[in-house]
Amino acid sequence: MADDGTTRGQFLSLSTVGIGAAIGGVIGVPATAYILAPVTNEAQFQPVFLGKVDQFTSEQGFDPTAATYVEDPDNPATSPGLAWVHSTGKSNPDWTAADAMFVVFSNRCMHLGCPVQATSQGFQCPCHGGAYNTVGQRIAGPPIRPLDRFQWVIKNSDELWITQRWSVDFNGDGKVLYFPVKMPGQPVAPPGPSIVADVLYPNVTYDHGAVPQAK
Amino acid sequence: MPIPVPDGKQLVLQTEDWVEYRTGFPTLVRKFLFRKVPPTGWFHTLGSSLLTVFIIQAVTGSLLAMSYNPSPNGAYESIRYITDQETLGWLIRGMHKWGASMMVILLFLHMGRVFFYGAYKYPREMTWLTGSLIFILTMAMGLTGYLLVWDERAYWASVVAVNINGTAPVLGPFISKFLLGGPVFGAQTISRFYALHMLMIPGLIGALIFVHLWLVVKLGVTPWPSRPVPDEAAGD
Numbered sequence: 108m109a110d111d112g113t114t115r116g117q118f119l120s121l122s123t124v125g126i127g128a129a130i131g132g133v134i135g136v137p138a139t140a141y142i143l144a145p146v147t148n149e150a151q152f153q154p155v156f157l158g159k160v161d162q163f164t165s166e167q168g169f170d171p172t173a174a175t176y177v178e179d180p181d182n183p184a185t186s187p188g189l190a191w192v193h194s195t196g197k198s199n200p201d202w203t204a205a206d207a208m209f210v211v212f213s214n215r216c217m218h219l220g221c222p223v224q225a226t227s228q229g230f231q232c233p234c235h236g237g238a239y240n241t242v243g244q245r246i247a248g249p250p251i252r253p254l255d256r257f258q259w260v261i262k263n264s265d266e267l268w269i270t271q272r273w274s275v276d277f278n279g280d281g282k283v284l285y286f287p288v289k290m291p292g293q294p295v296a297p298p299g300p301s302i303v304a305d306v307l308y309p310n311v312t313y314d315h316g317a318v319p320q321a322k
Numbered sequence: 323m324p325i326p327v328p329d330g331k332q333l334v335l336q337t338e339d340w341v342e343y344r345t346g347f348p349t350l351v352r353k354f355l356f357r358k359v360p361p362t363g364w365f366h367t368l369g370s371s372l373l374t375v376f377i378i379q380a381v382t383g384s385l386l387a388m389s390y391n392p393s394p395n396g397a398y399e400s401i402r403y404i405t406d407q408e409t410l411g412w413l414i415r416g417m418h419k420w421g422a423s424m425m426v427i428l429l430f431l432h433m434g435r436v437f438f439y440g441a442y443k444y445p446r447e448m449t450w451l452t453g454s455l456i457f458i459l460t461m462a463m464g465l466t467g468y469l470l471v472w473d474e475r476a477y478w479a480s481v482v483a484v485n486i487n488g489t490a491p492v493l494g495p496f497i498s499k500f501l502l503g504g505p506v507f508g509a510q511t512i513s514r515f516y517a518l519h520m521l522m523i524p525g526l527i528g529a530l531i532f533v534h535l536w537l538v539v540k541l542g543v544t545p546w547p548s549r550p551v552p553d554e555a556a557g558d
Binding site for chain 1: 394395478481482484485486488489491492494495496498499500502503504505506507508509510511512
């Protein structure tokens with residue numbers, strides 16, 4: 108054998124390390140990919156039927172009606188959702204209009220995701236005392252942004268459906284601004300350039316269409 | 323001539339020799355248990371109390387796993403079955419539940435003892451570090467175990483816990499999806515927490531306890547902290 112400067116012992120040590128690394132990779136790479144795969148899963152919002160329109164229109168004062176739905180049809184036991192349907196007494200069926208007939212709030216508190224309860228003053232969260240007014244704006248407690256809202260549509264002339272979830276903020280004039288959904292506890296429009304904000308607080312990866320503008 | 327019958331003591335010694343030549347365990351046990359230690363007090367019992375509680379948790383947890391059903395529709399019912407129907411199920415579950423709280427309390431006391439004795443200093447830094455990892459993993463056990471009861475409090479407390487992780491900048495939504503096993507709370511969440519709670523984290527804790535104990539034996543028990551007496555400091 109030609110003397111190439113490598114002893115038999117060195118070769119075998121190196122081979123042992125190499126084969127060991129290969130075996131580790133064969134186990135480790137698929138295991139890591141398997142456990143991390145859900146990170147790339149995208150949430151899909153399935154349009155869902157909330158109830159007949161006349162169930163929601165008898166509201167007196169501010170007294171939104173609770174409507175339950177299932178967020179993920181594959182996991183009905185673990186993804187119950189609840190929407191608070193507030194009937195405004197107006198009649199415009201365009202959900203983005205200023206005089207829209209309904210405002211459909213998500214009951215997910217924007218502090219850490221507990222379910223908020225409707226009161227005559229607005230909404231109240233049982234977990235850590237977050238409170239919102241009748242348009243879903245935070246008035247007390249730890250939440251950092253208004254309640255999410257649902258895009259809704261009336262199908263077959265009398266069925267109220269929700270078709271998408273949007274995170275919400277208000278501009279100086281009290282006009283509603285819509286944003287792609289973010290986790291509870293994350294600001295929708297943090298200060299600073301938006302690219303930095305998007306990196307700091309990535310959207311939950313709902314497959315949403317164009318962001319609506321309130322009229 | 324009668325056959326010589328060894329007396330009891332001889333028999334024990336011969337058996338020990340037999341095992342010693344083949345495994346070396348008697349020496350190992352002797353070195354582990356019969357060590358020289360400085361004067362100690364009750365505070366030094368916290369570590370072994372923790373080990374005892376960990377063993378209780380491992381045993382009762384394994385027993386609970388025999389009847390537990392980690393699925394959204396079955397988890398709560400199986401816990402009720404364990405508590406109300408099974409013989410001594412209430413006791414085993416109670417031991418596991420109270421043991422969990424005891425473990426966290428003892429862990430803080432043990433950590434406090436180590437801190438105030440200065441026992442984390444040279445040469446015991448690695449003992450402190452492995453202990454810190456055990457501390458973090460014990461907290462993870464608390465988090466993952468809390469969900470498994472699968473009542474309203476368990477569900478919403480876990481929603482809050484996942485969302486706390488979700489508020490982290492940059493990685494928040496990814497950490498939350500990692501914990502949930504998907505974008506929303508689902509059947510995969512409870513089985514994921516179950517696997518973490520009863521296989522992965524306990525295995526890691528067990529391995530770290532082994533390293534931790536190895537270091538305790540190798541480096542010896544920390545004596546009472548004391549200020550050098552002036553004469554000694556002067557090299558008298």
